[in-house]
Amino acid sequence: MKRLLTYAILVAGLAGSAHAKDVTIGAIIPLSGASATQGEDQRRGMELALEKINVNGGVLGGKLSIITEDSAGRAPTALDAAKKLVTVDNVPVLIGEFSSGITIPVGEYIAQQKKVHLNVASTSIDVRKIKGDFYSVIGLDDVSGAFSAQDAIDRGAKKVAVIAPNNAYGQGIADAFAKKFKELGGEVAASIMYTEGQTSYRRELQQLEKSAPDMYVYTAYGKESATINREAFELGLTDTPWYAMYITMCTADSDPKYIEGQIGMDLNYVGPSGADYQAAYKKQYNGDFLSTFNGFAYDAVMMAAAAINKAQSDDPAAIAAALAEIGKKYDGVTGEIAFDDEHQRVTQPYLKLKIASGKVASN
Secondary structure, X not given: OHHHHHHHHHHHHHHHHHHOEEEEEEEEEOOOOOOHHHHHHHHHHHHHHHHHHHHOOXXXXXXXXXXXXXXXXXXXXXXXXXXXXXXXXXXXXXXXXXXXXXXXXXXXXXXXXXXXXXXXXXXXXXXXXXXXXXXXXXXXXXXXXXXXXXXXXXXXXXXXXXXXXXXXXXXXXXXXXXXXXXXXXXXXXXXXXXXXXXXXXXXXXXXXXXXXXXXXXXXXXXXXXXXXHHHHHHOOHHHOOEXXXXXXXXXXXXXXXXXXXXXXXXXXXXXXXXXXXXXXXXXXXOOOOOOOOHHHXXXXXXXXXXXXXXXXXXXXXXXXXXXXXXXXXXXXOOEEEOEOOOOOEOOOOEEEEEEEOOEEEEO
């Protein structure tokens, strides 16, 4: 009898292990190019999520892995990466990209391939046009632009000059800002959409200066904003207040002397349940967050794992159905995540910040 019992236990154990399954998902982020700092920060968030998931049992009884591809901040490169992840690696879930102008064509391709797509950084309202199983764990620019306008008014701005990248993200947030700012009684004296990848923005900055604003309002990717901030300082434009929309992105790669005193807004990237995550990040990487975007990448991986386990499958359709259920109310490190009927995050809290002694601080 004892021998039969031992045999039954052995068979049950083998059967259980036979059903265990490793799962691999994909990510496309900018590990080089203008937004490399933010991309590295996202990679760190995903790495910490993977570690936690696998320490706590993984998915489907096996291990979760991520194949991460570098978009280099270019749409053609990102599309090639998406095609490789879909057709060669056959991943059921993809995360990324960073820029809205890249996420939109990539998202349209992923939707055509009937895979699950999690948006962790792109905030243009045009991402709503992406159909299929596309989910945003980050709030969109119709909310952030209006928040920025109200914040600028509250800080005493009456006449502003705006500069932003000439892409889906820049156009969306600049338009949302201008609409709200004018509704509040402010004047947008000048608005310039700059071409990405320039070596100098002096011409654009000098055009803005002619409008004699009482505040400059800008948003730019890390390395491009470093050039804008340096040249604005050299031209003497920083004697007038500078307001940054997504201030950590705008200042992460800039010399502290060029950005001292800047004010602005950013994502409230640590929610009520995010303290342990923030502590784990600091311990793992011996320093503070590189940007405000790592927690959204972390939440996306955690939600993908939860959906895979809830579905008990790595089938994209089953994962999407489970994700829709989880997304009714998910307690993420960036706060509560709930999706609307178009799979977009319903609420996104923001912070009012400043650069003081070279560091980001509350304001």
